[in-house]
Amino acid sequence: MRSAILVASALALGAIAKPVQKLEARYYVTKVDLEIKTVTVYVTPGAPAPTLESEGYGHGHHHKSSKKPSATPIPAPEYTPAPVPSSVDTPAPEPSSEAPAYTPVPSSAAPVPSPVVSSGSHKSGAIQATFSSGPDYEASVIYHHNAARANHGAAPLEWSEECVKGAQITAATCNFAHSGIPEGQGQNIFANSGDSFNISAAITESWYNGEFDAMAPFYGLPRVPENDFHAVGHLTAMLWKKTTKVGCVSVYCKDMTMPNGDNPPILTPTSMNKFTVCNYADSAPNMVGEFGENVGAPIANYKKLSWLD
Numbered sequence: 001m002r003s004a005i006l007v008a009s010a011l012a013l014g015a016i017a018k019p020v021q022k023l024e025a026r027y028y029v030t031k032v033d034l035e036i037k038t039v040t041v042y043v044t045p046g047a048p049a050p051t052l053e054s055e056g057y058g059h060g061h062h063h064k065s066s067k068k069p070s071a072t073p074i075p076a077p078e079y080t081p082a083p084v085p086s087s088v089d090t091p092a093p094e095p096s097s098e099a100p101a102y103t104p105v106p107s108s109a110a111p112v113p114s115p116v117v118s119s120g121s122h123k124s125g126a127i128q129a130t131f132s133s134g135p136d137y138e139a140s141v142i143y144h145h146n147a148a149r150a151n152h153g154a155a156p157l158e159w160s161e162e163c164v165k166g167a168q169i170t171a172a173t174c175n176f177a178h179s180g181i182p183e184g185q186g187q188n189i190f191a192n193s194g195d196s197f198n199i200s201a202a203i204t205e206s207w208y209n210g211e212f213d214a215m216a217p218f219y220g221l222p223r224v225p226e227n228d229f230h231a232v233g234h235l236t237a238m239l240w241k242k243t244t245k246v247g248c249v250s251v252y253c254k255d256m257t258m259p260n261g262d263n264p265p266i267l268t269p270t271s272m273n274k275f276t277v278c279n280y281a282d283s284a285p286n287m288v289g290e291f292g293e294n295v296g297a298p299i300a301n302y303k304k305l306s307w308l309d
Contacts, residue, residue, distance in 0.1 A: 039112065044224075048276040120139035121139060124309055126308060128194040128200040129201065130199035131200075133249070141248050143309075144200050144243075144307070145203060147306060148239065150303075151299060153296045153299055157244060157246045158245050158246075161248065162281060163248075163278075163280065163281050165247075166187075167277040169181075170187065170277045171249045175257045177259050184281060184282065185279045185284055187280070189276070190202040190275075190278075204306060204307045207234035208305060211232045215295075218291070220297070221291060222291055222292045222293075223289065235295075236294075237280060239294075239295050239296065242294055245280065246278055253273050254273065256272055256273050
């Protein structure tokens with residue numbers, strides 16, 4: 001049995017007195033079946049939003065950034081077993097001649113922060129795909145972010161209503177782009193079709209697992225190379241040590257649109273009608289020159305994560 005779902009995701013940075021990387025927007029389509037076999041097809045910028053066939057799902061990835069204190073979009077890859085998935089793109093630093101060697105299992109183990117929940121108690125399993133608001137939704141967001149952060153020795157995030165308010169500004173547009181991001185906040189956005197939002201798949205399968213391998217050569221570097229940043233920016237935003245808070249919203253959009261690669265962009269309708277936005281504070285992630293100190297390599301006893309956790 002195979003499920004068909006269309007998904008897209010992106011990341012942006014809020015205005016802050018540090019430069020952020022600039023990344024070219026692009027889209028890609030990923031087909032996934034229950035055997036976990038993935039084929040990625042890249043589409044040139046400016047092409048219409050990806051369409052989906054009955055088997056597998058498509059997923060767009062879009063992000064951009066500027067070297068001045070202003071909001072910055074970013075996207076990254078995504079994946080989801082049976083129920084529903086999500087994901088897209090990210091901004092990036094300049095190429096570096098040095099890329100330290102990395103092994104998935106470092107020699108020293110760091111204490112693993114225990115994932116904390118918000119006002120609800122975390123519920124594992126496929127039921128998470130149905131959460132779209134309320135205590136269970138908040139608990140799932142917090143759990144999956146903090147499970148990933150624990151793998152890299154980062155302190156747990158707390159739920160923030162201020163971040164929720166910032167995320168609502170973008171979600172209200174029903175346009176797959178970053179807008180109205182409060183100063184000092186960062187943002188991941190995610191859109192999908194199907195019967196449910198499945199935010200746990202967006203966080204764990206797309207933003208974390210989907211970018212885990214690509215990040216391997218860059219731990220410890222102050223920058224991530226420009227050409228590689230789009231493939232890791234969601235993960236680095238989630239793991240950023242200076243970030244302490246997160247708040248997300250998921251909304252149904254009857255008429256969802258997606259910008260193409262033009263400047264100014266042309267908005268085109270998309271069948272992805274479920275829009276999820278996560279904002280991060282108190283320190284916006286992905287700042288140039290700060291990756292090494294804010295994104296730790298996996299600890300020795302890191303755990304393989306799943307959206308079903």
